[in-house]
Amino acid sequence: MSAILNKVKVLEPENPNKSTALFGGKASGILNWNDLAYPHFYDYREQIRALFWRASEVDMTHDIKQFPQLSEAEQEAFLKIIGLLATLDGPQTDIAMRIADFATDPSVKSIMATIADQESEHNHSYAYVLSSVTTFDRQLESFETGRRDPVLLKRNERIMDVYNTFAAEPTIIHVLKTMVYSSLLEGLFFYSGFAFFYHLARQQKMVGTSTMISYINRDELQHGKFISELFRATLAENPAYNTEQFTDWVYEQFQYAVEQETIWSRYVLSDIDGIDLVEMEGYIKYRANKMLRLLGLSDLYSDHTENPMKWIRAYIDNFDDTKTDFFEQKSRQYTKVGDLNGFDEL
Template identity: 50%
Template sequence: MSATAPTTATPLERIRILEPRHPNRSTGIINGRTSGILNWNDIPYPSFYRAYKELSTNFWIPDEVDMKADAREYGDLSAREKNAYDSIIGLLATLDSPQTRFIYNVAEYITDPAAHANAAIIGQQEVIHNESYSYVLSSITDLENQKRIFEIARTHPTILKRNAPIMTSYDDFMREKTAETLLRALIQSSILEGINFYSGFAYFYNLVRQNRMAGTGKVISFINRDELAHTKFISEVIRAIVGEHPALQSDELAEYVHRAFEHAVELEVQWTGEVLDGIDGINVDEMIRYVQYRANKMAGMLGIESLYPDATENVMPWIRAYADNFTETKTDFFEMRNASYKKTNVDNGFDDL
């Protein structure tokens, strides 16, 4: 099916808490009808139950991770390593902090009760992620240094620049509740979850493989596992929306997706060169190709062709953030329908860490 440009925006209806006159089984992912009563055995998208089981079994508590060794080793980091550690913690805080508010606002305009239930879990997990950064820092340094690191999150020009496209899409959705702004915001959210964390994750995993900061690495691995589940579910919601609403399958949206991915990789490359250059064990050129590889994987989750043909292999196999047994998707972004979307009931190829 050829894509066409939309002529008008598609307003979203806010859900009602309970509407007994409507059927229990949702009639649509957005702007549908449902009572609000959730029967997991009778939902339009069975993969949402798979997502629920995966999300709900990922429960963890930050302060169960022993940070005593990290407290000793933090002081032994070189100045460059400590700058990377502090800056990346600040970056991750700016990525996770807004997610809870965003996800809960999205949930108010998603008709399907199963999707709403999963959004509630994701929002709660983002709160835990944010707590974990505070816990990690309180375990290794004093309050004044903790405040300084969180000030990095708020003021660092590169962090602000790389977060700007995501936050702009979130703000657009908050101002104007339409299917178009929702899709753009969800696409940016998938970029946040599936691309923007990964150079930071890699830095901490690199420390762990050098037998340093193992407690921090364990916390990061828990966050990473959660983000993989979030990414899968968000991509499923996106595919459900475009599958149910052919009018949204436009050239304009396709261009937006490609531009968003390319811009995210460009900013991630800039951040990598600024923060990780000169770190022992990190090759910046490899990291750039790895980020491009992540972008290809994320594009595949949405049924988009690879954006970086030269980044077909993981050049940093020591990062066990995903599995290479991914089932490649060749479907065009604008040819997805409910039938193909429901195939996501089969695991999409991401493994737990």
């Protein structure tokens, strides 16, 4: 059994500033971004920090008017999917901070703090959307979905188990498993829900909500990219865990996650006109392949290496491209002007 990791002390001046390991190493707690064990982590920090936004800045005027005009099936899917997103993003704030608690490298602590803050804003955004478009009773009902809906409870069983096990027994293997599930959460678990809101926006419905979702989507892509990099670096530092057994475990979790995401999409989107559920299943498998490659593994679904939902590219589908609003053609990137996005290009 792996040794239990200790929470890292705030300051230990006898240790070097540059950490000796990501987890279970030594570091003073003094962060010098110009002297890191993993210098490229600074680039991740800058990319994630550039994504600052606030839910209250998104105009919901038209959504307020349109929500009552949605079909009953669309309203029900809207509320259930918001409930799903809140169920996942709330714990994600917590798990980011817990990973930071045990990270020796102060740059990882700093980046995870920013991720936790952004996840907190995601969770706030769901409450903001609901308070804009529906009654308080229906808001409460939506947020109860994660506690009461049997399909959603089944879907979230394994992530709850992995996260709670890490909280109870913070070891290297459990932090590695937590990063796998964090990668799944950031890069796969949200995506049928995101697609639903983009589908509404294609019909010029609830564009304010779709804009909010695109900001969240873009954040999650960057979070997933960093978590995957942290996973690979941690595994490289701890090669004893880089086994065939662990690799098989990762593949099995991805396969299970794809099955559960597919079941959820059929459950919540079956009555939504215009969404092809077979195409959606292909998109989920395509997303799984992408996240596996980020973790350093091979595709699990050889027939789904291309995105079958080409229309979703009008919103956001990768890490680097700047997408534009489907209708107004305004930039949805919402990054601050700086070296990363290039002042001269604006």
